[in-house]
Amino acid sequence: MESRYDDREAEAAVRRYGAQGIGEDVALRVYTTRLLGSDPRLVLHGGGNTSVKTTVTDLMGERAEVLCVKGSGWDMAAIEPAGLPAVRLAALRKLRDRETLSDEDMVAAQRASLIDPMAPNPSVETLLHAFVPHKFVDHTHATAILSLIDQPDGDALCAEVFDGRMGVVPYIMPGFALARRAAEVFERKPDVLGLILSKHGIFTFGATAREAYERMIDMVSLAEARLKRGHKAVFVTAQLPQQVAPLAAVAPVVRGACALKRADGAHRRFVLDFRTGPAILDYVNGAELPRYGQAGVVTPDHTIRTKNWPLIAPSPDAAKPDAFKRALDAAVAAFVERYEDYFARQNARVGGGRRMLDPAPRVVLVPGLGLFGLGRSRKEARIAADVALQAVEAIAGAEAIGRFESISEADMFDCEYWPLEQAKLGNAAEKPLAGQVAVVTGAAGAIGSATAAAFAAAGAEVALLDIDRDRAQARADAVGGIALACDVTDPASVAAAFERVVETFGGVDIAVSNAGAAWQGRIGEVDEAVLRASFELNFYGHQRVAQAAVKIMRAQGTGGCLLFNVSKQAINPGPDFGPYGLPKAATLALLRQYALDYGTEGIRANGVNADRVRSGLLTDEMIAARARARGVSEQTYMSGNLLGREVTAEDVAQAFLAQALALKTTADVTTVDGGNIAAALR
Numbered sequence: 292m293e294s295r296y297d298d299r300e301a302e303a304a305v306r307r308y309g310a311q312g313i314g315e316d317v318a319l320r321v322y323t324t325r326l327l328g329s330d331p332r333l334v335l336h337g338g339g340n341t342s343v344k345t346t347v348t349d350l351m352g353e354r355a356e357v358l359c360v361k362g363s364g365w366d367m368a369a370i371e372p373a374g375l376p377a378v379r380l381a382a383l384r385k386l387r388d389r390e391t392l393s394d395e396d397m398v399a400a401q402r403a404s405l406i407d408p409m410a411p412n413p414s415v416e417t418l419l420h421a422f423v424p425h426k427f428v429d430h431t432h433a434t435a436i437l438s439l440i441d442q443p444d445g446d447a448l449c450a451e452v453f454d455g456r457m458g459v460v461p462y463i464m465p466g467f468a469l470a471r472r473a474a475e476v477f478e479r480k481p482d483v484l485g486l487i488l489s490k491h492g493i494f495t496f497g498a499t500a501r502e503a504y505e506r507m508i509d510m511v512s513l514a515e516a517r518l519k520r521g522h523k524a525v526f527v528t529a530q531l532p533q534q535v536a537p538l539a540a541v542a543p544v545v546r547g548a549c550a551l552k553r554a555d556g557a558h559r560r561f562v563l564d565f566r567t568g569p570a571i572l573d574y575v576n577g578a579e580l581p582r583y584g585q586a587g588v589v590t591p592d593h594t595i596r597t598k599n600w601p602l603i604a605p606s607p608d609a610a611k612p613d614a615f616k617r618a619l620d621a622a623v624a625a626f627v628e629r630y631e632d633y634f635a636r637q638n639a640r641v642g643g644g645r646r647m648l649d650p651a652p653r654v655v656l657v658p659g660l661g662l663f664g665l666g667r668s669r670k671e672a673r674i675a676a677d678v679a680l681q682a683v684e685a686i687a688g689a690e691a692i693g694r695f696e697s698i699s700e701a702d703m704f705d706c707e708y709w710p711l712e713q714a715k716l717g718n719a720a721e722k723p724l725a726g727q728v729a730v731v732t733g734a735a736g737a738i739g740s741a742t743a744a745a746f747a748a749a750g751a752e753v754a755l756l757d758i759d760r761d762r763a764q765a766r767a768d769a770v771g772g773i774a775l776a777c778d779v780t781d782p783a784s785v786a787a788a789f790e791r792v793v794e795t796f797g798g799v800d801i802a803v804s805n806a807g808a809a810w811q812g813r814i815g816e817v818d819e820a821v822l823r824a825s826f827e828l829n830f831y832g833h834q835r836v837a838q839a840a841v842k843i844m845r846a847q848g849t850g851g852c853l854l855f856n857v858s859k860q861a862i863n864p865g866p867d868f869g870p871y872g873l874p875k876a877a878t879l880a881l882l883r884q885y886a887l888d889y890g891t892e893g894i895r896a897n898g899v900n901a902d903r904v905r906s907g908l909l910t911d912e913m914i915a916a917r918a919r920a921r922g923v924s925e926q927t928y929m930s931g932n933l934l935g936r937e938v939t940a941e942d943v944a945q946a947f948l949a950q951a952l953a954l955k956t957t958a959d960v961t962t963v964d965g966g967n968i969a970a971a972l973r
């Protein structure tokens with residue numbers, strides 16, 4: 292591992308932050324914190340922290356000696372000076388004399404000593420930073436270090452590799468007790484360059500930002516060299532099926548098996564993030580996976596991202612999909628039971644009072660295929676997958692030179708259920724469609740993009756499908772979704788788009804079949820080719836999308852929701868609009884058929900009959916022409932309904948969203964037309 296410290300970049304950081312009134316110490320602290328944070332071999336997702344001891348002017352105008360330490364909720368890769376709250380150093384050091392200090396008192400003491408009372412909570416490892424005298428202190432959970440220390444003889448290995456230059460602190464969970472113990476180890480040998488925290492990570496010290504950073508690089512490099520030297524063939528491959536089922540077939544089954552059934556019959560679902568590659572396959576295909584893959588976390592703060600153990604799925608035999616599903620369901624049931632037992636046992640140990648987190652796995656290892664990270668959003672799923680990947684690398688390294696060993700179950704529980712650790716996840720209320728995946732066709736148009744935006748705002752992950760991929764991409768960027776090219780008149784195009792959605796998110800829960808276009812012609816004279824073209828898009832297009840979605844929903848086994856853009860033409864035909872209205876009438880019958888045929892599987896089918904919405908179907912020119920023909924203003928034409936209000940694409944989107952959320956409603960058609968008795972269904 293090479294140092295990436297660059298004098299010119301460091302000077303630029305000092306100049307840039309200096310212009311904002313930030314001192315050189317903090318500017319350099321930000322610079323090297325980012326260097327550490329941007330290398331996944333050193334730091335992942337909120338793990339690790341850094342500090343600098345410096346002086347600032349407090350609100351009373353007096354100089355104060357402070358510790359600027361990473362604040363909770365900040366990511367080292369993107370840290371700013373605001374992410375390094377300043378805490379009065381003298382107050383922190385006073386705590387060194389205490390015998391014990393509760394977590395609540397520790398947090399209160401740290402907050403009470405903040406220079407800026409609005410600053411974020413200082414890191415849970417603040418006191419350790421405060422108790423060592425060095426100006427710059429860096430802390431990571433570097434992968435190579437974890438390989439070295441997650442061993443039964445990890446301390447002896449450290450003595451050999453670091454040759455006495457690092458102190459070794461036995462495992463204690465983060466907090467006051469660890470800080471105190473680390474200070475004792477340091478004080479016994481104050482010339483050490485840093486500390487190894489058994490089964491946890493590494494601290495390095497320095498008089499300058501560069502020195503602390505480069506000591507981190509040097510120590511991690513020594514660990515890497517030791518791992519290379521000891522490299523034996525690690526994983527003996529287990530017996531695998533002759534042909535492993537593909538990702539697109541496996542993901543919905545995994546997603547369905549891991550969803551938790553709620554009391555009201557609905558499901559708590561997860562988004563999946565898939566990873567594979569030679570290193571992952573070596574690991575998940577290993578004959579001893581049940582040993583090393585279930586031994587526990589590689590560093591304690593992984594518990595909140597991945598739980599203590601991943602789920603090991605059976606290998607999916609392409610020739611036996613039913614057997615895979617049955618074996619997977621059994622594996623998930625066993626995982627949940629194990630988790631509940633673990634919780635009950637450990638909760639009793641600490642005297643009760645903890646509330647069990649959901650027992651679903653956050654990482655699924657699939658021999659022959661790869662691994663999935665699971666989360667209530669795509670972001671969470673990605674974090675779980677990144678963390679799982681680090682665990683794969685750290686455990687592979689540990690097994691290469693010895694045998695992977697984690698902390699005890701009790702230690703894992705203490706971290707997983709530590710309020711200060713859970714606080715890192717934030718506790719914002721979840722949105723109603725969290726964990727769900729929605730596909731919208733015709734998503735580049737007015738109604739499609741408004742619908743995608745409404746579903747994204749309600750917490751769903753959204754895939755925007757459109758024949759015009761570039762326009763869909765612009766809409767997707769605006770709502771944080773993905774864009775895919777899809778021509779609903781082409782069966783192969785529909786199949787490919789849904790396959791991509793499954794590979795990206797793990798499945799589909801909601802399909803908004805919205806793509807359509809208007810054809811006109813007097814029905815007795817219209818060319819049959821026109822009628823067929825309209826049926827191809829306005830009826831068969833809906834059927835293809837619904838069929839593709841239902842296939843995935845059935846593989847998941849957690850129900851789902853089909854939503855069709857039907858149009859008022861299906862009920863209240865307009866003159867010369869037969870080529871458009873007839874297939875839409877068939878689509879109305881289609882949604883009822885889906886509601887009938889798949890209701891027993893929890894798959895609902897609903898539709899919206901909208902009218903006079905500005906869109907690709909009803910362009911500004913068409914509106915102008917129609918208003919002229921009736922001798923009224925455009926505004927009068929557009930609001931020519933019972934309520935006298937113009938209907939917008941957002942109104943249609945909200946109707947789709949309401950149908951998606953109405954878990955007891957199927958075969959419903961909602962009118963969004965401002966009121967038109969001739970188009971009313973009942």
Ligand code: ZN
Pocket residue numbers: 339416430431432491492
């Ligand atoms: Zn740590």
